[in-house]
Amino acid sequence: MKKFIFYFFIFAICTACAKKNKSPLVGKWKLTHTLIDIGNGKATFEKSNQEKVIEFFADGTLKSNTSYCPLNTDISVGKSGTYNVDQTILIIPCASTASKINFELKDLTLIIDYPTQCMEPCKEKYTKIE
Template identity: 70%
Template sequence: MKKLLLCFFVITFCNACTKKKKSPLVGKWKLTHVLVDPGNGKGAFQKVNQKKVIEFFDDGTLKTNVSYCPLDDDKTIGMSGTYNMNHTLLIMPCTSSGSKINFEINESILIIDYPTQCMEPCKEKYTKID
């Protein structure tokens, strides 16, 4: 019985000490490139020098230093939102239903896609800064 209890204690202790795997999205990301497409589908990412930053948190929330809502008059006001890694989706509170923005992440590159906000492809590329 003592061996069984000891075994149970060791297994419980080991499971409690394992770190949860942190999402690769968690941290600060800075805008570095914007996709410029003249409407023919042959657009390319162009380097930009902006201070647009998104910070993602472990709890599925995010904060930005600018607005991501297409109809906002003042784009310099930051905002909060949520993200879902399973559906690669950012949700911003732009309207009552929210504005849904797709994303993809590849190592230290984050690409945000605005599928409903532009007639041509509309994407931004971010690099992790923290």
């Protein structure tokens, strides 16, 4: 009986220390589709052949293999930043200011919306790969 109580106690401690409430956003996401509206409101998502990957970490940070800063000549800037799940926003530090990018998580799809970077709707759709 003492062994049973001992093992139960060890099991309880191990499960209590397990990570809880991990955001479904955490992990690697690969760009699969893009949407760029030319102004007629009839744009649809088209397959993308770009190798764009963004990774979200549990501590609220993110990294990407490409820059999220528009019109930035330094391609090393804009590859990392932070995110806030509650506000559904990504914040990417760019050369002179931070780029604020909206996102939406639907089922197993991440949709990133660039409201301030395009005059017409432009979005990217990602699928989780890890």
